[in-house]
Amino acid sequence: MFNYLEYVREENFPHIWCSGCGDGIVLKALIRAMEATGMSRDEAVMVSGIGCSSRTPGYVDINTLHTTHGRAIPFATGVKHANPGLKVIVVTGDGDATAIGGNHFIHAARRNIDLTVLLYNNYIYGMTGGQCSPTTPIGYKASTAQFGNIEPTFNISGLAIAAGASFVARADVYNAKQCEKMIGLALEKKGFSLVEILTPCPTAFGRRNKMASPVKLMEWLRDHVVSGAKWEKLSEEDREGKIRSGILIDVDKPEYTEEYKKLTEKLRAV
Amino acid sequence: MGKDNFPNVRMMQGNQACAEGALAAGCRFFAGYPITPSSEIAEHLSVALPRAGGKFIQMEDEIAAMGATIGASLTGLKSLTATSGPGFSLKQENIGYACMTEVPCVIINVMRGGPSTGMPTLPAQMDVQQARWGTHGDHSIIVLVAATAQDAYEQTIRAFNLAEKYMTPVILLLDEIVGHTTEKVVIPDASKIELIDRKKPDVPPEEYKPYAETEDLIPVLANFGTGYKYNVTGLCHNETGFPINDNAMIEKLIVRLTKKIVSNRDDIISNRTMSLDDAEIGIFAYGSVARSAQSAVTRCRAEGIKVGLLEPTVLWPFPKDEVLEMAKKVKAIIVPEMNLGQMAREVELASRCEAPILKLGRVDGNPILPDQIVKMVKEVV
Amino acid sequence: MTEEQSASKKSAVIRVKTEWCKGCEICVAFCPKDVLEMEGGKVKVARPDDCIKCMLCELRCPDFAITVE
Ligand SMILES: Cc1ncc(C[n+]2csc(CCOP(=O)(O)OP(=O)(O)O)c2C)c(N)n1
Ligand code: SF4
Ligand code: SF4
Numbered sequence A: 001m002f003n004y005l006e007y008v009r010e011e012n013f014p015h016i017w018c019s020g021c022g023d024g025i026v027l028k029a030l031i032r033a034m035e036a037t038g039m040s041r042d043e044a045v046m047v048s049g050i051g052c053s054s055r056t057p058g059y060v061d062i063n064t065l066h067t068t069h070g071r072a073i074p075f076a077t078g079v080k081h082a083n084p085g086l087k088v089i090v091v092t093g094d095g096d097a098t099a100i101g102g103n104h105f106i107h108a109a110r111r112n113i114d115l116t117v118l119l120y121n122n123y124i125y126g127m128t129g130g131q132c133s134p135t136t137p138i139g140y141k142a143s144t145a146q147f148g149n150i151e152p153t154f155n156i157s158g159l160a161i162a163a164g165a166s167f168v169a170r171a172d173v174y175n176a177k178q179c180e181k182m183i184g185l186a187l188e189k190k191g192f193s194l195v196e197i198l199t200p201c202p203t204a205f206g207r208r209n210k211m212a213s214p215v216k217l218m219e220w221l222r223d224h225v226v227s228g229a230k231w232e233k234l235s236e237e238d239r240e241g242k243i244r245s246g247i248l249i250d251v252d253k254p255e256y257t258e259e260y261k262k263l264t265e266k267l268r269a270v
Numbered sequence B: 001m002g003k004d005n006f007p008n009v010r011m012m013q014g015n016q017a018c019a020e021g022a023l024a025a026g027c028r029f030f031a032g033y034p035i036t037p038s039s040e041i042a043e044h045l046s047v048a049l050p051r052a053g054g055k056f057i058q059m060e061d062e063i064a065a066m067g068a069t070i071g072a073s074l075t076g077l078k079s080l081t082a083t084s085g086p087g088f089s090l091k092q093e094n095i096g097y098a099c100m101t102e103v104p105c106v107i108i109n110v111m112r113g114g115p116s117t118g119m120p121t122l123p124a125q126m127d128v129q130q131a132r133w134g135t136h137g138d139h140s141i142i143v144l145v146a147a148t149a150q151d152a153y154e155q156t157i158r159a160f161n162l163a164e165k166y167m168t169p170v171i172l173l174l175d176e177i178v179g180h181t182t183e184k185v186v187i188p189d190a191s192k193i194e195l196i197d198r199k200k201p202d203v204p205p206e207e208y209k210p211y212a213e214t215e216d217l218i219p220v221l222a223n224f225g226t227g228y229k230y231n232v233t234g235l236c237h238n239e240t241g242f243p244i245n246d247n248a249m250i251e252k253l254i255v256r257l258t259k260k261i262v263s264n265r266d267d268i269i270s271n272r273t274m275s276l277d278d279a280e281i282g283i284f285a286y287g288s289v290a291r292s293a294q295s296a297v298t299r300c301r302a303e304g305i306k307v308g309l310l311e312p313t314v315l316w317p318f319p320k321d322e323v324l325e326m327a328k329k330v331k332a333i334i335v336p337e338m339n340l341g342q343m344a345r346e347v348e349l350a351s352r353c354e355a356p357i358l359k360l361g362r363v364d365g366n367p368i369l370p371d372q373i374v375k376m377v378k379e380v381v
Numbered sequence C: 001m002t003e004e005q006s007a008s009k010k011s012a013v014i015r016v017k018t019e020w021c022k023g024c025e026i027c028v029a030f031c032p033k034d035v036l037e038m039e040g041g042k043v044k045v046a047r048p049d050d051c052i053k054c055m056l057c058e059l060r061c062p063d064f065a066i067t068v069e
């Protein structure tokens, strides 16, 4: 048994998420990863935007900052830049990070500022009742795409890699252990790190797409997500329709706050 | 005479004076996005802050700059952002966030003409109501205004002091003329500058509640990373900082946010006056227009016309008592401003029909000249 | 707090915090040994002796409602 209660604000439980919402599974994976990496809770700050996923900080007993829709990354950038000694974790949704906050997302990756971004991708706007998101797959239904979505989607991890992130991994809540491991690696990485976590939203996504039961959505993840090692063995054909999880990129690059520190030291030495 | 004879006198642009004032106030964080006519503030701080051990960052847009400014303030750094019209519009949602969460920070808006991209290089005073009501929802805010480079320096310091004292965003308005005019600034001795820092918790972390009731209605927010773990949210929240749905608690919060400013009006508002005592005609003017009004008063007085000037250096809270007092004394109040009467509306309200209010608006990108004001005074006489 | 406890003689102690359980059935569906059942919208530990302590139910419960010791 893992003692989660030590890390949570128990007075705020039961949490607000719907029955079978994957957000709680991510929260648990995060807590286990926090414990595994031994981070100081006084020096950890969790910043989120607006959405179901963005309610995560309210449950974690660290410094928590629930900001405006799409803007978690800028607030987090301010916190980190002002005090680089703090460990800054961003929790965000697919809409929060890649629709309204898309610009901040790519620029933080480009800057390679040391933030750990946990992006809960549930393919939908959960909090506002199931509108189309930049990751709602083509043909799937949303309250604003009732005939099936016709817009192509973002490959979020690919976007972060292209923008310059130093660590990008994909995980899902069916494979909760792997999810914990990826979050742990991201927490330990110096630089902009992203874990894109596939997580079910039975209420706003599942119900409209013939997967109303949480179990159905978990089965979907089980049947579609393939971890890195297995992926390598799959033929091009077998990869069709499947999603690769695991580490997608892990490189060392100059980190923003360290570069800034070097600059100030140089200036002040003169 | 060499400049060393006056070591504390410097020639600088209003924008630079803001940057210097910020440093003197203890500002150690700036996040911004370039926009005319405010960019010099960012440019100066991009040099000065790293040298002073502070943090500068150019963000990807003004929304991000506002967010970063608030985030930095939560770690305890006095934080600033600067912009102009279009950027000021973009900042509004997060300014409201700072009001709601009571995170101190300073926003400088060097006003240019609008709406939209408007007149990037020309002066205006078209954002004076937006500064008060730009973000949605009932809230309180403090808005200062500068008329000279000296003001820009001093008002920036005051903006930080008020932000820290009242735990609120404070907006400082310059117009393009003030921002871009290079003139004399007397830099006071650092030891003579009064600085205010936000309160620190006086209870151990276990007993700490960020929004606990205080006598002065002002919360005590601990710096992130100092062992006081708490939650900050833009949702209506209770004293522990967590979201609430209780109607009575919601009302208490929203009322307090306004009350903490309004009940301290006397401490916050500040005016300059000129020849008001025996004035028969009053002028209400602020920012660079107040300087034209000063020369208009001097010229009218030389001709024996009894004109006086009320020049607020704080626009919000609005100096309504002072306006009423003036209205009771004079036959008319002229309000020259580089907009179509935004503050004139407030003057009208505050004067309670004690005197007619005459708008003198100018929106063509030109400054209001003393001549125009003198002419209007003579028409009234 | 109402804690329901079902312990086997040998080892596994499975606890369900019923007031936090939202009845999503995830733990039930993916238990490899069919240890758990639904009853009245909440999970019930039906066959504790079959539990192999794989921890999957605890790992995947979104509501912090089930633990295995
Ligand atoms: C500026 C602004 N626009 C719109 C909203 C309404 N809104 C709240 S959450 C949300 C979408 C949330 O979707 P996502 O980020 O994917 O998170 P989820 O709820 O699915 O976890 C929207 C549109 C808002 N709060 N603020
Ligand atoms: S609406 Fe969807 S994302 Fe939001 S809590 Fe419910 S299941 Fe989770
Ligand atoms: S630990 Fe494994 S076997 Fe035991 S009840 Fe949970 S899922 Fe079933």
Ligand code: SF4
Binding pocket: A020, C016, C020, C021, C022, C023, C024, C025, C026, C027, C028, C042, C043, C060, C061, C062, C063, C064, C065, C066
């Ligand atoms: S997974 Fe958790 S919430 Fe869902 S039925 Fe099992 S115990 Fe209840």
